[in-house]
Each structure stands twice: as structure tokens, then as C-alpha cells.
Amino acid sequence: MDPTNHETEAPLPDINPLRMQVQAKIKKLELLSSTGLWILALFTALSMGALRDFDFLPPLSESIRVALGAGPPIKYINGALLIYGFSAIILILTQMASDKKPSGALGHFGYLGAFYLFYHFSEGLRENFWAVFSVGLTILGLQSYHVWNYYHEKIQEQAEILLELDKLLD
Amino acid sequence: MFDNLIARAIVPVTIAVTGFVIFVCILLYSFVKSDMTAEALRNVNNCADTVVKSTRSAMMEDDQRAIQDIVSNIGTRPSVELIRIYDQEGQVQYAGEEKQGVQSETVETHIANFLQADFATKKQDQRDIDHSSGNITVSLPILNEPKCSTAACHFHADDEPVLGYFSIAVTSGALEKTLAVLRYRMMIFSVMVLFLTIGGVTALLRMNLFLPILRLTYNAEQAAQGVTEPDLPKSDHKLGKLNKDFRLLVKQRDQALEDLKALEVPDGNVDDGSDKS
Numbered sequence: 085m086d087p088t089n090h091e092t093e094a095p096l097p098d099i100n101p102l103r104m105q106v107q108a109k110i111k112k113l114e115l116l117s118s119t120g121l122w123i124l125a126l127f128t129a130l131s132m133g134a135l136r137d138f139d140f141l142p143p144l145s146e147s148i149r150v151a152l153g154a155g156p157p158i159k160y161i162n163g164a165l166l167i168y169g170f171s172a173i174i175l176i177l178t179q180m181a182s183d184k185k186p187s188g189a190l191g192h193f194g195y196l197g198a199f200y201l202f203y204h205f206s207e208g209l210r211e212n213f214w215a216v217f218s219v220g221l222t223i224l225g226l227q228s229y230h231v232w233n234y235y236h237e238k239i240q241e242q243a244e245i246l247l248e249l250d251k252l253l254d
Numbered sequence: 255m256f257d258n259l260i261a262r263a264i265v266p267v268t269i270a271v272t273g274f275v276i277f278v279c280i281l282l283y284s285f286v287k288s289d290m291t292a293e294a295l296r297n298v299n300n301c302a303d304t305v306v307k308s309t310r311s312a313m314m315e316d317d318q319r320a321i322q323d324i325v326s327n328i329g330t331r332p333s334v335e336l337i338r339i340y341d342q343e344g345q346v347q348y349a350g351e352e353k354q355g356v357q358s359e360t361v362e363t364h365i366a367n368f369l370q371a372d373f374a375t376k377k378q379d380q381r382d383i384d385h386s387s388g389n390i391t392v393s394l395p396i397l398n399e400p401k402c403s404t405a406a407c408h409f410h411a412d413d414e415p416v417l418g419y420f421s422i423a424v425t426s427g428a429l430e431k432t433l434a435v436l437r438y439r440m441m442i443f444s445v446m447v448l449f450l451t452i453g454g455v456t457a458l459l460r461m462n463l464f465l466p467i468l469r470l471t472y473n474a475e476q477a478a479q480g481v482t483e484p485d486l487p488k489s490d491h492k493l494g495k496l497n498k499d500f501r502l503l504v505k506q507r508d509q510a511l512e513d514l515k516a517l518e519v520p521d522g523n524v525d526d527g528s529d530k531s
Contacts, residue, residue: 166278211287211288226270
């Protein structure tokens with residue numbers, strides 16, 4: 085084969101669609117990497133409401149209160165919060181250690197919101213607000229760090245692929 | 255890369271330990287505060303019960319002067335902020351010296367609750383603690399007993415379950431002081447635990463992981479700049495096989511370079527292996 089004969093060489097496939105795909109994936113990963121922070125912000129907003137004992141919400145009607153029944157004793161909620169906090173932190177640390185895809189941030193937000201509500205209905209929110217807030221901040225802080233770390237690595241992988249594609253294009 | 259490694263190792267530990275220690279301390283403080291408050295309320299309740307028992311004899315004899323003396327004497331104690339005896343209609347009959355700044359609204363609310371309550375609730379004591387103003391208030395009903403209803407001089411009918419109400423408010427300064435001391439001690443304890451845990455983890459990671467990696471990184475830089483394997487700084491064995499394999503790679507590269515040099519012909523060309531003879 086004559087190396088100087090360029091006409092006989094097979095043309096390189098167009099890599100622009102592939103580049104665009106990688107770029108779109110990077111954008112998607114960037115969005116996903118900030119989900120932890122969004123949930124943390126949402127929890128902070130909920131905590132601001134809990135600090136005011138949800139006084140901006142209309143009070144529940146008597147019939148709904150009767151249907152819901154009396155709130156659980158505060159010492160039981162405290163015990164449940166302690167077990168939940170410990171388990172959640174261990175769970176997130178295990179996820180981080182095994183480099184698993186982060187999941188369950190919204191679930192944690194739901195659990196913490198439920199604790200605020202239980203304390204509110206048992207009339208113990210003022211005394212126990214800071215306990216829920218500190219454990220929530222810890223759990224969601226760890227979770228958002230894990231989310232950010234996990235997706236940041238994925239973004240770096242995609243950026244390396246994009247760099248290789250750019251080299252091919254050049 | 256190394257900065258990221260340090261951050262990745264220490265940040266999660268710091269967040270988890272700091273958050274959990276703060277959370278547990280807040281929860282523990284809440285438990286202790288609740289227990290101590292309940293104990294203080296029980297003590298004041300017992301004191302109130304003792305006062306009612308001690309005035310019972312004077313009440314039986316309808317000795318109003320003696321009752322007023324008892325109430326006044328108790329009211330002179332610095333820790334007693336308010337002391338009152340109410341009749342069945344909720345009117346104050348006897349009162350001791352009342353200190354300034356006493357929130358008598360709490361006592362009035364107790365009496366109003368007693369007057370509105372049914373028979374079962376009327377018999378229950380009412381307790382309140384205001385940590386912000388430092389008051390413990392206890393109100394209890396003075397119940398009708400058989401010796402009251404059968405007394406000759408001053409009797410009440412059998413169907414009158416409650417003869418009056420007794421209210422006392424004492425300062426909770428000592429309790430607040432103890433709680434404040436407990437708070438400071440817990441804060442100091444938490445800070446010490448945090449420093450020890452984070453410091454310990456950082457020291458262990460630095461000693462067993464970060465420093466060996468730093469040494470290996472330095473060796474890799476030196477090897478990339480052409481330093482031969484024997485001239486590389488000696489490294490420890492904390493990274494195990496990784497360190498040995500790295501040195502073996504450098505050694506093989508040095509050997510390959512030496513072999514390449516030996517194959518070079520004197521005129522500068524590399525021997526291609528063909529037989530020219």
C-alpha cells in the first residue's frame with residue numbers, strides 16, 4: 085500500500101455526536117452532584133419553620149387532631165432519634181467506604197421532617213429542636229459530601245474521555 | 255491529588271464525629287435537664303404538701319391567726335417568691351410576702367384550671383417551671399378528709415371534695431445554676447472528644463498512609479527525572495508490595511537502559527542484529 089495515497093484511506097467516523105453525548109452527560113452529572121446541597125437547603129428551610137414551631141401554618145382542626153390521636157411520649161421520640169441518627173451515619177459511611185452510588189437523601193429529609201412533626205404534636209419541639217437540627221445537618225452534610233464526591237469522580241472520567249476525543253479531532 | 259486524598263479521608267470523619275458528638279450532647283443535656291426539672295418539681299411539691307399538713311391543725315381549729323403566721327413565716331424565706339391559700343371559690347384568704355417580679359399569672363391560671371376542672375382533675379396537683387424567669391410554681395388542692403367533715407367547731411360537708419387551694423412559687427436559681435454548669439462541662443467535654451478523635455484519626459492516617467504516599471510520590475518524581483533505583487531515597491514498608499513493585503519497575507528500566515547502551519555501536523548506531531561478516 086502506498087502510504088502517500090490518502091484517497092484510498094477509509095474516512096474517520098464523525099466523532100462530534102459522541103463529543104456532544106459526553107458533554108451532555110457531564111452537564112447531567114454536574115446537576116446530580118448538587119442534589120445533596122439542594123436537599124440540605126430544603127432541610128434548613130424546614131428547620132427555620134420548626135424553630136418557629138410551625139406557627140405560620142394554620143392549626144389543625146379538632147376532628148383531625150382526634151383522628152391522629154395523642155402524640156407519642158417525648159422520651160420515645162428521643163430514643164428513636166438517637167437510633168436513627170446512629171444508623172443513618174453508619175449507613176452513609178458504609179456507602180462511602182464501598183463507593184456505592186449515593187441514594188436515600190430524600191428519605192433522610194422525610195425522616196427528619198417526621199421527627200420535627202412528632203415533636204411538634206407532642207409539644208416538645210422547643211426543647212429538642214437543636215438535637216434534630218444537629219443530627220439532620222450531620223446526616224445530610226455527609227450525604228451531600230458523598231454525592232458531590234461520587235459525581236465529581238464521574239465527571240472527571242467523562243472529562244478525560246472528552247479530552248481524548250478532542251485529541252482525535254485535532 | 256494528594257490534597258484531595260487528605261480531604262477525602264478526613265472530611266467525612268470530621269463531619270460524622272463532630273455532628274454525632276454535638277447531637278448526643280444536646281440530647282443528653284435534654285434528658286438530664288428533664289430529669290432534674292422533674293426532681294425539682296417533686297421536691298417543691300413535697301414541700302407544699304408539708305406546709306398544707308402543718309396548717310391542717312390550725313385549719314381544723316379555725317385558728318386564722320395561726321394560719322396567717324405560718325404562711326407569713328414561710329413567705330419570709332428568700333427562696334419563696336409567693337405563697338397563697340385560696341378558698342373554694344378561688345379567693346385569696348392567706349398570703350405571704352411576695353417578691354418583686356413574681357409572675358402571679360401562673361398561679362391564677364392554676365386556680366382557674368382547678369375551678370373549671372371536673373372532680374378527678376381537681377384532685378391532681380398543678381406544676382409549672384419557667385426556666386427563663388427562674389420560677390417553680392406548684393398548686394395543690396386542700397382535700398376534704400373525714401376528720402374535717404366530722405369536726406365539731408368548723409366542719410365541711412362530706413360532698414365538698416376540695417376545701418381550698420394552696421399555691422407556692424419558689425426560685426429555681428439553684429437548678430438553673432446547676433444546669434448552666436452542666437452545659438459548660440458538656441461543651442468542654444465535647445470539644446475535648448472532638449479534638450482527640452479528629453487529631454487521633456489525622457495523626458494515624460498521616461503516619462500510616464499520607465507520609466508513605468508522599469515519599470512514594472517524591473520517589474516517582476525522582477525516577478521520572480532519571481535517578482536510578484539505588485540512588486532513590488530509601489522508603490519504609492508501610493505501603494507493602496506497591497513500594498517494592500515500584501522500585502522493581504525502576505530497576506527494570508535502568509537495566510533496559512544499560513542493555514540499550516551496550517547494544518549501541520561505537521559510531522552511534524544501534525546494532526540491528528544482522529550478520530555483517
